[in-house]
Amino acid sequence: MRVGFIGAGRMGAPMVRRLVDAGHAVNVLARTDGNRAAVADLGATPVSDTAAVAADADVVVVCVFTDDQVQRVCLDGPLLTEMAPGSTLVLHTTGSPRTAEAIAARARLHDVHVVDAPVSGGPHDIAAGTLTVFAGGDTAAVDRARPVLTAYSHPVLHVGAIGNGQRVKLVNNALFAANIGLIAEAVRLAGQLGVDESSLLSALPHASGASRALAGVSSRGSVSVFTESVGDFLRKDIDVVRKTVADLGGSLGVLDDAIEAQSR
Secondary structure, rough: EEEEEEEEOOOHHHHHHHHOOOOOOEEEEOOOHHHHHHHHHHEEEEOHHHHHHHHOOOOOEOOOOOHHHHHHHHOOHHHHHHHOOOOOEEEEEOOOHHHHHHHHHHHHHOEEEEEEEEOOOHHHHHHOEEEEEEEOOOOHHHHHHHHHHOOOEEEEEEEEEOHHHHHHHHHHHHHHHHHHHHHHHHHHHHHOOOOOHHHHHHHHHOOOOOOOOHHHHHHOOHHHHHHHHHHHHHHHHHHHHHHHHHHHHHHOOHHHHHHHHHHO
């Protein structure tokens, strides 16, 4: 397929590599000499504007860092008008369901289909082709995007209408952050009982208290080292969760107490 790509950074670059390796023709937005060289090294074609990204693309992927950046690219910029009728826009950035819904509403005016597709995992999962995608959108749109998504993701989980990908990801992020908070509390309890953190973290991954969060913490040796290593992403995700839940009239309930524990 012909793929346009915006956001070939920490997560996007290995996605581009997997797309090229899968035989897709990929145009990547790259405005500086350094970025153009990096894109060329991935085997993709660097282009200088969104019109060239969208030109003849069957699927355009946006993988920027924040919801505000998604809005600037997709709502404030000309991307949707530059995409071919019948093409599909994939939004990988974790953000507000309302942003995805607004983009989809605007895209329909141009016969462009939208899939909100936030991800769970990191660059190592992308490289292995095992990234998890929560895809929101109608079935036809998700099916159009699937050959692109499966180049670097497994599983690709269709979780309902547009915006539901974001909703599921936000719940996932709240649960992940709460798990880290609970692990921090478990370490505190262990200390009270005379068990040091390293002993606890070497034992728990083999027991019924295991989780992916615990595996990450255990691999780094302590809660503090793990939270420092993922701090920028964790703080961003928690901020998005809290803002979005409040905007949608929901409540984190006891999850919020557990999330607070990991920041103490």
